[in-house]
Amino acid sequence: MAHKIAVIAGDGIGPEVLTEGVKVLNCISQLDSNIQFDFTHFPWGCEFYSQTGKMMDDDGIEQLSQFDAIFLGAVGYPGVPDHISLWGLLLAIRKNFEQYVNVRPVKLLKGAPCPIKGKTEKDIDMIFIRENSEGEYSGTGSWLFKNKPHEVVIQDSVFSRVGCERIIRYAFELARKQNKSVTSISKSNALNYSMVFWDQIFNEVKADYPDVKTTTYLVDAAAMLMVTHPERFEVVVTSNLFGDILTDLGAAISGGMGLAAGANLNPERQYPSMFEPIHGSAPDIAGKQLANPLATLWSASQLLEFFGHKQWAKHLIEAIEYLLVEKTTLTPDLGGNAKTAQVGDAIVKYLIDHYAK
Ligand code: NAI
Ligand code: MG
Numbered sequence: 001m002a003h004k005i006a007v008i009a010g011d012g013i014g015p016e017v018l019t020e021g022v023k024v025l026n027c028i029s030q031l032d033s034n035i036q037f038d039f040t041h042f043p044w045g046c047e048f049y050s051q052t053g054k055m056m057d058d059d060g061i062e063q064l065s066q067f068d069a070i071f072l073g074a075v076g077y078p079g080v081p082d083h084i085s086l087w088g089l090l091l092a093i094r095k096n097f098e099q100y101v102n103v104r105p106v107k108l109l110k111g112a113p114c115p116i117k118g119k120t121e122k123d124i125d126m127i128f129i130r131e132n133s134e135g136e137y138s139g140t141g142s143w144l145f146k147n148k149p150h151e152v153v154i155q156d157s158v159f160s161r162v163g164c165e166r167i168i169r170y171a172f173e174l175a176r177k178q179n180k181s182v183t184s185i186s187k188s189n190a191l192n193y194s195m196v197f198w199d200q201i202f203n204e205v206k207a208d209y210p211d212v213k214t215t216t217y218l219v220d221a222a223a224m225l226m227v228t229h230p231e232r233f234e235v236v237v238t239s240n241l242f243g244d245i246l247t248d249l250g251a252a253i254s255g256g257m258g259l260a261a262g263a264n265l266n267p268e269r270q271y272p273s274m275f276e277p278i279h280g281s282a283p284d285i286a287g288k289q290l291a292n293p294l295a296t297l298w299s300a301s302q303l304l305e306f307f308g309h310k311q312w313a314k315h316l317i318e319a320i321e322y323l324l325v326e327k328t329t330l331t332p333d334l335g336g337n338a339k340t341a342q343v344g345d346a347i348v349k350y351l352i353d354h355y356a357k
Pocket of ligand 1: 013017073074075076077078082086090257258259276277278279280282283284285290291292293295333
């Protein structure tokens, strides 16, 4: 049966990178008769907002609920406040579909540039499990006495027992399966409610996994150690905000924003999961075929894995590594002069050359 995929290309470089994502998935479906995709494109994003005053249709969530997965480019564009574009689409999807796990690999692929002297693929091989449904991005708070001299804003962080436990358990299950350690990142010295609670739940869950090695760091120290001792991190579990920030740092040490991928998972599969590069819409390079589509292709690999096509997920990463090592077809962010579409074409060629029956 075909996997029904909702494609939301979004803004800026979103459509350019997603075109390559769909191209590569279509190639795989042509090479393997057991895999079929049924893509439906949605025109939602900032342009849609400027025409309708909404980031997506009123019944957008209901429409998307009919799909097996969502493949997203990026949202956000000058002219629409970022909190409107982010909440109106991306965060609405993550929350409504209980995509409480954000899986973000921070892995130095073969051939990818690393700014840290002396570190290799063996040293930078982490997988971030970021809490994706509550925490600092709960979206609740208040704005009192607006525009008065005594104006006050309160932004709430929400840490529920269920929310903390399920994400921490997910990290332990993954670590056990892959025979890796779990590192928890918090800030319980300063955040004396939320992060003390996080640490407590971490210790409770940890008791169920005596076979898994664990480490805990405060987030500030973790930021330093990711640069000085990246080899210490394997499976990493952390809150929504910390995970957001640290995975951009992770991108910087493993090849840049053009290579960083993410999956927003609803592990129970009650709702569609969403796959996206972690970068934004990059208005500074949009529309010029300068964007690197490899992050999007890596998230396509995560999509393949999620649907159980593990071999193809691996082949796709292998194709990305081939391009990174060969260095003749890379976009400017990786020191090349190839266009976005040429990178997608080169991946397709690799897959056909190696895996056509
Ligand atoms: P950004 O990730 O769009 O860009 C940061 C820098 O990285 C820019 O110099 C950009 O040119 C470069 N870059 C990003 N992706 C690249 C790629 N694939 N290839 C080559 N270079 C790439 O972050 P920025 O500039 O902070 O945000 C721009 C807009 O994107 C804002 O409206 C923001 O709200 C939105 N945004 C959306 C996200 C999403 O949809 N998931 C995530 C982050 C930001
Ligand atoms: Mg981010």
